Amino acid sequence: MALNKVVANAEEAIRGIEDNMTVMFGGFGLSGIPENSIVALRKNGAKGLTCISNNAGVDGFGLGVLLETRQVKKMISSYVGENEEFERQMLSGELEVDLIPQGTLAERCRAAGAGIPAFYTPAGYGTEVALGKEVRWFNGKPHLLEQAFDASFAFVKAWKGDTAGNLVYKGTSRNFNHAMSMAGKVTVAEVEELVEVGELDPNEIHTPGIFIQRIYKGERFEKRIEQRTVRKKEA
């Protein structure tokens, strides 16, 4: 029998969240972010969170809503532009920010899920990212020692999922969701469509359900677009 990971809603899915935890959020920009879990975390009110997420949302949406309520103590991200409240809190010192290379961020998630405690990467050598890090040369090139993340929860979002937690993403919304799903001690997946086991083609599943502890159908997906760029149809 396939295991059943289904929980009723976002409130139930975030159970166990406590102040000062380290938490991961999938998504790139606003694409593929776990919107429903974020809203539930805001209602829950857990404070002092260290958030690992490629970006920090925008004012009023995505992680921006947890910044508004001062629930975030520290952000670990690669790019944090386009968010005024974030910038204000960072410049005033209310918010700690650790900016790290995007590939290093992804690999620190993957490594955490894969049982690799640390790895060497060339990214950031010779820059301020290298401060305090061990340098080792391989194949005539300098590399930095980077450590796997340690996160109590990972919140991810997929297009479809089955009751066993197998996930399928759409387009570029896969981004950090897959590696983070591997990394969380408890990984919570919210999906647009929740189906029975057997309905997804096993050949086409992106994230195996073994990485997922809880899955639920998100109540509402706004799926906001950050930079709408279009071209006109030629007449």
Next chain:
Amino acid sequence: MGLDKNGIAQRIAQELQNGFYVNLGIGIPTLVANYIPKGIDVEFQSENGMLGMGPFPFEGEESADLINAGKQTITALPGAVFFDSATSFAMIRGQHVHLTVLGAMEVSDQGDIANWKIPGYMVKGMGGAMDLVASAKNIIVAMMHTNKKGESKLLRQCTLPLTGTKCVTKVVTDLAVLEITPKGFLLLERAPGVSVEQIKNATEGRLIIEGDVPEMKL
């Protein structure tokens, strides 16, 4: 005098070779996709997780689930593929991407690049730039030769926080094409109507001029 942003992109497009996988940064680099030479097939990698990136969608066809690394809505061409961020940077670190084009605030004559932070003024983050410059073999910088104050962006040493060291291979500006060599910026081509003297005056780093410097052909 000199090229506009589209001219810089057009000149860089001449560096594309058949079969290349290419990563284009935000700004001028994005425009390179508009000038792919006839008969050359390349595929664009977007580090948020796709290969086979196409043009912007028609109005009404845009999707929150299909964006590029600049968060702009885009389309997927036939043969496109989506993947996760860790796989995307495996492609980059593993040197499977043949050419990286990115913008810069400063480049040094040893190939150092600064493009992610202006202390006390702009702190947005490096995104994927540090991974790209640390691993790519072929990195072309697309930028204006001088900043808005008229100061050279081609320097002996970068003054801003670095993105990577000794990594840039070529710089294409509104004034010139330059190759990074152990002795400095080797002037390869002048923009149409731009003199060697003008390039000398706009370049703070070591500039190497060998013989007659040809004009770019666009």
